[in-house]
Amino acid sequence: MNRKKINLTLKIWRQSSPAAEGRLVTYHLNAISPDMSFLEMLDVLNEQLTLTGEEPVAFDNDCREGICGMCGAVVNGQAHGPEQETTLCQLHMRHFTDGDTLVIEPFRSLAFPLVKDLVVDRSALDKIIQAGGYISVNTGGAPDANAIPIAQETAEQAMDAAACIGCGACVAACPNSSAMLFTSAKVSQLALLPQGRPERKKRALNMVEAMDQAGFGNCGNERECEAVCPKGITIGNIARLNREFFKGLFS
16 A cells, blocks of 8 residues: 655754763654654664765664664653554654654663663663572473463463563653663562562562662652553552562561
8 A cells, every 4th residue: 555655854862972962953854654663764864864974863773573672762752652552663654644743862861871862871771680680590401381380360460571671661751760660570570470489588679779779760650651661561560569579678
């Protein structure tokens, strides 16, 4: 099906380095296919900038399949753009109309220092995982999948939590720049399963401490994180994190 191509005005945050002064720069793109993804649209812009001798816009991307969690930007005030449960790389230009103005900015958080343009350093999330997002077991042959019976509902809850890709959209959307949704998803997927229970008392304590040390704020129950999560992680996981934290604190 032939779809009408659209013309766009882009206002993109440009900042050459963390120490440099940043500003919004306006670009005009014509004849953009509605079948393009958002990142492909940025590729077209960068091709034009390269041909005119200008510096291309730096932005994070990798798999472009909504799996890796690398992509991320704020589009018209919404992390990952206007579509629910959609990563930036899966957002297609058919969701915009001819003549639209798109304001594109990096994720804003004290814990996510800006590197360049739309690229931020999200390694603080890795530090939270290093603090307890794992289980300590002796390796060996792969155990039988049904060796430990797990209720279907429990397994599904754990899988839902494990769907988190660590993109950081929850942090960018939160008024407090909290990483509670991310941290709670990682705690939940392990706390719900038998393999994660031996270390559950210290896991939540260590991960919350790492979250605080990285400069993330606390949850204010605004639910902005839930609204922008591309994988539909719910704040029910934050409630579970709080329970795990207090169990570890008082046991």
